[in-house]
């Protein structure tokens with residue numbers, strides 16, 4: 001979904017709380033959600049930047065790397081992003097200067113004051129995927145006698 005920031009952008013210091021359930025699926029990225037993604041965000045208009053903090057949670061279907069079975073687990077991602085409407089144009093024009101650090105990527109707010117929340121959620125959930133996906137059965141092998 002598109003998040004409309006028109007009100008937030010009106011005055012520096014404005015804040016907004018967002019709670020949404022996104023019906024999204026990112027199967028092509030190996031992220032098969034089996035429930036809506038619950039998103040809770042706090043946004044602050046910090047002048048040239050909009051700061052976003054929050055969480056995204058969903059149930060996802062993964063394939064166990066040990067036994068090969070599909071299993072469903074909950075996945076939670078911490079979201080901490082920075083957005084700006086005033087990024088210098090690509091190619092080095094005369095934009096308002098913003099300190100850009102490699103590890104601190106600033107995303108662009110579109111000209112119509114919206115940002116693509118689905119894309120934010122997609123990127124953060126993918127980052128939160130475990131490197132090794134192990135199902136509960138393999139994590140806790142039954143220790144019965146025999």
Ligand SMILES: [Zn+2]
Nearest residue numbers: 064067135138
């Ligand atoms: Zn397994």
